[in-house]
Amino acid sequence: MDTSDFDLITRHPRSIIHLDVDCFYAQVEMLRHPELEGKPLGVQQKNLVVTSNYIAREFGIKKCMSVQEALRLCPGLALVRGEDLTEYRRVSTKISEILHQFTSLVERLGMDESFVDVSCLVDKSASSSRRDSDCGMMNDSLSSESNSPIGKIFGPAEEECPCGCHERLSSASKIAAEMRNRIYKELRLTCSAGIAHNKLLAKLSGSLHKPNQQTVVFPCAASLLLSSIGSVSKIPGVGQKTAELLMSNNIATVDDLQRIPLENLELKIGTDLARKLKDNAEGIDETIVKPSGKPQSIxxxxxxxxxxxxAEVESRLGALLRRLTELATEDGRIPVAMKLTVRKHDFNKANSGKRETRQSALPQSLLPATKGGAYDHAKMLTLAMKLFHRVVDVSKPFHLSLLGVAFTKFEERSSGKSSITSFLRKQVAVQSVLDISSEEGISDVSLGSPMSVNQDSNDAVEHPQSTANSANTSLSSSNLASVAKTSQFTDDDDIPNEVEPSPKKTKLEVWLSGRRESPSNEMAGLRLGPSSPMSPMSPPPGTDAAVFKSLPIDLQREVSRSWPATNKPKPNNILKYFIANK
Structure with missing residues (x-):
């Protein structure tokens, strides 16, 4: 195989799903208020309708419209106050937990949007299908049906790509459908999805057919999809300043961007931005799905x-554990405990159907010694069955309707107690390395990222910029029983929990734990000169400027920004090098 053949095969290797909950806030409110089903509904924050259901949108209600204007267009509009985000965050956490049951490669764009990289699942499915085919277990008709994508297809689908991406994306569409079905079955929420070989195309295709539908776009239709969106401002990641810069150079549409030679564009807007935008205009995006924050339970x-x-319990738990260890290996962290859940069924008891759990610490002998190593499944199953016997008396007849197993309270892999990383983390004073002299200074560094509204979606959402999880969490056997499934998004503003120094941690450890877990948004690199959290915000197009300026600064940030901006790069130093490469 020559180099050109190899490039051809690896051209579109990834399978990316963009999942977007339809009118998220409004759907949550309709679940909380069943009497509003079938009626136009808007969610109000201050004097703005931040989102509405699809019935209200038929009257012309738009995002961030003033309440007065919305009521003029739709006098029967039911308004629900949406300043308290507690219920939205709770439901968003449930969605994230469901997605993490498929893979750990989940990147949140806000409470209602996520990118999910299912490439490994697709490859595993393809390998299984090939084995079944080799064993004569799949006839031609079944094979043909299995290769058909689920949902809509954008653009021409006849032009097969030699790299095999059509088959992979068809498989990914089935996974997307399963995700949407799971979310609807468990949470009664409908979602739309886009499936493509990169994040850019997946996001754009997901908005083509709404609500409650999914769309596949193959690589051959990438340029056509970008051309169809019109304005350059609709390219995800292109903010107001970038759009104005392009407009000042007579580049208003994606077609304009596609036609202008790269050399000319570089002279007008700079080399890096020009190359990025030219790639995006052709549907090229190499950014990876970066997990926004790993859950404390899988x-x-x-x-x-x-x-x-x-015997059937043991068989089912064995299958669950095999998949669970695959997810844990993909995650890369060390699980501290195992939790078993059962749901008993007894016609003679009123409380039948209640879940019961038992939990145990995971001995080191059951865990892989190195990252990516193998778990001891036999010993894992033995431990799970011990937990089962603690919750179910098998000497008497029993009937179960659910079995569940989870790894809880993860720890990051460390470099060893005597490593220089450990020394730097625990021994160096904060003032001598970082010149931070107050508790307030630590909080400012950890929690300075603003929230924003994604203007490319249909809903007002918050965009967490960072996740402050402790890198090395210790858990004694005495408190293992209290470990529960938790989320990284639990505070009042949908940003990570505040980092509070404890007597057992130095200020350096606390500050580092906040910095090291902060994910950067790759696509935010298209924004030029992001404003500081306290700088004045510009009202979104079509919004009453006076109403907008009356909002508190945090709500102005929430409804005015389209994509989270990257943090200002920090200077390199030896401490950052050792901690980052731990």
Missing amino acids: GLEDGFKSVSLV
Whole structure:
């Protein structure tokens, strides 16, 4: 195989899903207020309608419209106050937990949007299909049906790509459908999805058919999709300043961007930005899905009508554990404990159907010694069955309708107690390395990222910029029983929990734990000169400027920005090098 053949095969290797909950705030409110079903509904924050359901949108209600204007267009509009985001965050966490049951490669764009890289799942499915085919277990008709994508297809689909991406994206469309079905079944929320070989195309295709539908775009239709969106400002990641810069150079549409030679564009807007935008105009995007924050629990459940035999329990738990260890290996962290969940069914008891759990520490002998190493499945299953016998008395008849197993309270892999990294983390005073002299200074560094509204979506959402999780969490056997499934988004403003120094941690450790977990948004690199958190905000197009300026600064940030901006790069130093490469 020559080099050109190799390049051809690896040209479109990834399978990316962009998942977007339809009118997220409004759907949550309709679930909380069933009497509003079938009526036009808007979610109000201060004097703005930040989002509405699709019935209201038929009257012309738009995002961030003033309440007065919305009521003029739709006098029967039901308004629900949406300043309290607690319920939205709770539901968003549930969605994230469902997605993490498929893969750990989940990048949140806000409470209602996520990128999910399912490439590994697709490859595994393809390998399984090939094995079944080799064993004669798949006939031609089934094979043909399995290769058909689920949902809409944008553009021409006849032009097959030699790299095999059509088959991979068709498989990814089935995974996207399963994700959407799971979210609807468990949370009663509908989602739209886009499936493509990169993030840019997946996001754009997901907005083509809404609500409650999904769209696949193959690589051959990439340029056509970008051309169809019109204004350059609709390219995800292109903010107001970038759009104004392009407009000042007579580049208003994606077609204009596609036609202008790269050399000319570089002279007008600079080399890096010009190359990035030219790639995007052709549907090229090499940014990876970066997990926005890893959950403190990864679990899987298996529901069924009834299981009454210990042997069947062992078989089902074994299957769950095999998949769970795959997810843990992909995650890369070390699980501290295992939790078993059962749901008993008893017609003679009123509380039948209640979940019961048991939890145990995971001995080091059961865990892989190195990152990517293998788990001891036999010993894992033995531990799970011990937990099962603690919660179910098998000497008496039993009937189960659910089994679940989870790894909880993860720790990051460390470099060793005597490593220079450990020394720098624990021994160096904060003032001598970082010149931080107050608790307030630490909080400012950790929590200085603003929230924003994604103007490319249909809903007002918050965009977490960082996740402050402790890198080395210790858990004693005495408090393992209290470990529960938690989320990284639990505070009042949908940003990570505040980092508070404890007597056992130096200020340096606390500050570093906030910095090291902060994800950067690759696509935010298209923005020019992001404003500081306290700088004046410009009202979105079509918004009453007076109403907008009356809002508190945090709400102005929430409804005015289209994509989270990257943090200002920090100077390199030896401490940053050792910690970053731990």
